[in-house]
Amino acid sequence: MELRQLRTFVAVAEEGGFGRAAARLGVVQSAVSRQVARLEEEWGTPLFERTTRRVRLSGAGERLLPEARAVLAAAGRAARVAADIVAGEDGVLRLGGVHGPGDRLDRILAELTAGAPGLRVALRSLPVTARLAAVRAGELDAALVRAVDTAPGLALLPLWTDPLYAALPQDHPLAAEPPLDIAQLAGLPLRLAPRGENPPFHDLVTSAVRAPAGPPFTGLRETLTAIGTDREPSWTVFYDVRGLPAPPRVAVRPLTRPTVTTSLAVPPGPPTPQLRELLRALRATEDTRRP
Structure with a gap:
């Protein structure tokens, strides 16, 4: 069964004759007769009652006409969706x-x-x-x-570039400084997540500063709390996600470099x-x- 056979069947039913259906479809009448005959053969039932004076739907044709229209409507919707997909819409x-x-x-x-x-x-x-x-x-x-x-x-x-931020103990001398260069923090132990968790960010930081390894980075909130409460000073670096945190006894300072680019x-x-x-x-x- 082909869609053109269904279109031909519907056209004959709606026009009430093979000649008028041929004119509507822009084909010769023999092509219309051939498509209908093939459909009748495939479905195993006559779709029209033909006499020398008129053509009308058979009982099977009346039952199958709504189904044929539904198939053609679905095919039309699919074609429109496909066109929208091709257009990106x-x-x-x-x-x-x-x-x-x-x-x-x-x-x-x-x-x-x-x-x-x-x-x-x-x-x-x-x-x-x-x-x-x-x-x-x-x-x-x-x-x-x-x-x-x-x-x-x-x-x-x-796409865009954002600054990085350093978090360090509030009573550390660098905490009172304006925006910091990351090199100023080189002598302070750095809390940084293992490289395997985020290789690009890890490489960005370690290529910008050589700092001694500090205690483990266990998540931003937990690490900031530890920086504010541990006796031994340390620091970490992060980018803004949903607003800068303000943990107690911790100073958050913007870094002049490096910046982080989103692509x-x-x-x-x-x-x-x-x-x-x-x-x-x-x-x-x-x-x-x-x-």
């Missing part, structure tokens, strides 16, 4: 995300919804190495990554329509932040 965008700072990701998703309301975003939270691997494997269409300079097999599109990791080659919509949303949200 529908479908699914599989995106690996990062947190903050602020509401930046929320604004990007809002812009996507405004520009392509039919496009659904499937947001996945994965460690950075798994995020990049998922883009390479085609499991994600793109991923936001932080502090990544190279990603073999992928293209990196820099979009994408497969090489022309972007998909859904990815083009994401790039449009990224440009739009950055434009609104410029004076």
Whole structure:
């Protein structure tokens, strides 16, 4: 069964004759007769009662006509959805995300919804190495990554840059300083998560400062509490996710360097329509932040 056979069947039923159906479809009458005959043969039942004076639906034809119309309507909807997917206005965008700072990701998703309301975003939270691997494997269409300079097999599109912050004991002499250069903290033990947890960020920090290893980093909140209460001074470094913390007996100071860049990791080659919509949303949200 082909869609053109169903269209022909419906046209004959609605026009009340093979000649008028042929004119409507823009084909010769013999082609209409041939398509109907093939459908009748496939379904094993006559669809029309034919006389020399008129053509009318058989009992089977009357029953099957609504079903044929439903199939054609469904095919039309599928074609429209496919066209919207090709245009980037529908479908699914599989995106690996990062947190903050602020509401930046929320604004990007809002812009996507405004520009392509039919496009659904499937947001996945994965460690950075798994995020990049998922883009390479085609499991994600793109991923936001932080502090990544190279990603073999992928293209990196820099998006924005954010400062880093140092947290140190409130009574330490450097706590009263204005924004710090990370080199000023080189003599103070550094609490830093193992490299395997976030290789790009670990490499960014260790390439910028040579500091003695401090006690283990056990999560930001726990580490800040330990910095404020331990007798031996130490420090840690982090980026803003949802607002700067204000733990007791800890000073948080911005660093003049290094900064951390967030990029979009994408497969090489022309972007998909859904990815083009994401790039449009990224440009739009950055434009609104410029004076």
